[in-house]
Amino acid sequence: xxxIVRRCGVLLAGLxxxxxxxxxxxxxxxxxxxxxxYPAGGPxxxxxxxxxxxxxxxxxxxxxVENLGGVSGAIAAxxxxxxxxxxxxxxxGSANEVILSPLANSAVKLKxxxxxxxxxxxxxxxxxxxxxDLPANSVDELIAxxxxxxxxxxxxxxxxxxxxxxxxxxxxxxxxxxxLVHAPYKGNxxxxxxxxxxxVDFAVLxxxxxxGALAEQGRLKVIGQLGAQRSELLKNVPSVxxxxxxxxxxxxxxxxxxxxxxxxxxxxxxxxxxxxxxxxDPAVRSQLAAQTxxxxxxxxxGEAAKFFEAETARYRAIAKSINxxxx
Numbered sequence: 001x002x003x004i005v006r007r008c009g010v011l012l013a014g015l016x017x018x019x020x021x022x023x024x025x026x027x028x029x030x031x032x033x034x035x036x037x038y039p040a041g042g043p044x045x046x047x048x049x050x051x052x053x054x055x056x057x058x059x060x061x062x063x064x065v066e067n068l069g070g071v072s073g074a075i076a077a078x079x080x081x082x083x084x085x086x087x088x089x090x091x092x093g094s095a096n097e098v099i100l101s102p103l104a105n106s107a108v109k110l111k112x113x114x115x116x117x118x119x120x121x122x123x124x125x126x127x128x129x130x131x132x133d134l135p136a137n138s139v140d141e142l143i144a145x146x147x148x149x150x151x152x153x154x155x156x157x158x159x160x161x162x163x164x165x166x167x168x169x170x171x172x173x174x175x176x177x178x179x180l181v182h183a184p185y186k187g188n189x190x191x192x193x194x195x196x197x198x199x200v201d202f203a204v205l206x207x208x209x210x211x212g213a214l215a216e217q218g219r220l221k222v223i224g225q226l227g228a229q230r231s232e233l234l235k236n237v238p239s240v241x242x243x244x245x246x247x248x249x250x251x252x253x254x255x256x257x258x259x260x261x262x263x264x265x266x267x268x269x270x271x272x273x274x275x276x277x278x279x280x281d282p283a284v285r286s287q288l289a290a291q292t293x294x295x296x297x298x299x300x301x302g303e304a305a306k307f308f309e310a311e312t313a314r315y316r317a318i319a320k321s322i323n324x325x326x327x
Contacts, residue, residue: 027087027267031062034257035080035091037073040065043208043291047122047255048092050287051278058274072160073097074108081114085260087267091115094255096164099312103319104162106326113261117308118268119275120256120296122288125234126168126226129211130202131195132219139224140243142202146178157183157191157203162324165204167315168226168251170322176245196220206253207234207292226251233292254296256304272301 034052038044048065056063068076077098080091091098098115101108128139136142146154158166161184173180183200185191192211194200196219204226205211214220224240225231228250240246257275259268276298278284285295299307 025266027264027270028059028061030088031064032056032059032087033064033066033089035076035089036065036067037069037076037091037093037097038067039069040067043206044092044255046291047288047293050284050291051121051275054278054281054284055274058277059270071107072101072105072163074101074105074110077101077115078108078110080258081110081260083260085262085264087259087263087271089259090118090271091258092121092255093258094164094253095311095315096253098258099315100162100164100167100319102326103316103324104160104326108326112312115258115308116261116263116268117304118257118259118271118301119279119299119304120254120307121275121279122255122293123296124253124255124293125207125231126165126204126251126253127207127211127222127234127237128202128224128226128240129192129195129205129215129220129222131198131200132221133198134201134221137221137223138238138243139240140245142223143172143176143178143245146176146180150179153179153181154201155181155183157185157194157200159187159191160184161327162319164251164253164315167318167322167324168204171318172246172249174321175249192220209292212292231294233289233294256296268301272304 034048036045036048045067052063052065068079074097077091077093080089083089099112102110102112128142130136136145156169158169160166166182169180188205191203192214195203196214211222215222222237225234225237226240226249228239228241230237230239240249279295279298288295
């Protein structure tokens with residue numbers, strides 16, 4: 001009797017595997033949800049909606065945006081991980097949600113390694129932005145001013161402890177041997193407002209059209225960008241690495257489409273091919289540029305995995321060096 005039961009169990013397992021493989025082969029057989037970890041109307045939501053129609057066309061199924069904010073994007077990330085790993089829930093994430101949030105927030109239980117990056121889709125330019133009357137017009141001058149102001153340190157704002165912007169400026173302090181005072185905020189808008197009002201000296205933030213408008217009005221100034229080379233969107237602003245103080249200082253904020261790591265390989269390959277095709281679409285590229293973002297360079301799945309591993313290691317190393325503790 002036992003051998004029969006065993007054979008039945010093996011047969012059932014084989015049928016389940018075959019059924020799963022068949023379902024994966026037919027992917028997608030229904031609409032796909034793109035999870036955005038922030039409320040509708042924000043920059044992440046705007047980026048997602050640029051991709052929905054062309055990605056849906058490539059997949060042959062509708063792509064629907066779902067917005068779910070909270071806990072620095074971790075609630076949405078955890079919802080995607082809790083869903084079946086079948087490719088019908090795609091997460092639009094960045095280092096902030098999947099690498100840094102577990103390091104900074106004790107309430108976040110997800111592990112970075114639970115996600116697989118299918119393809120980065122958009123790169124945003126990060127810049128040093130300062131109050132209009134700060135006596136520094138470049139990052140080198142900012143660092144020199146910080147050295148002179150050791151008795152009354154300069155203040156910098158960020159969108160919170162453990163955010164990418166916070167880690168970068170802690171790294172600047174280490175590399176340049178300066179001391180700054182951190183002023184955490186709950187969002188970009190109030191921080192920009194206070195820089196414009198002169199109550200905070202400077203910050204590192206993602207460049208936006210709104211920031212550019214404030215700079216043109218003379219209410220603040222953009223003094224450097226963090227990429228290795230000048231972005232095509234900001235050709236008049238020097239990169240930090242052009243100066244003497246922060247050579248080889250290269251940071252950008254990227255967003256990418258991710259799935260749980262156990263998603264079937266042929267589903268991941270199907271998604272990867274479709275996303276790659278959308279990145280070549282001139283309409284997608286121009287719409288991203290209007291959002292002051294650049295379409296990411298296409299990567300193979302192997303290259304995407306190596307990139308994700310390198311970014312994870314990089315930010316974990318910075319977090320460790322500044323003794324970042326989950327709060």
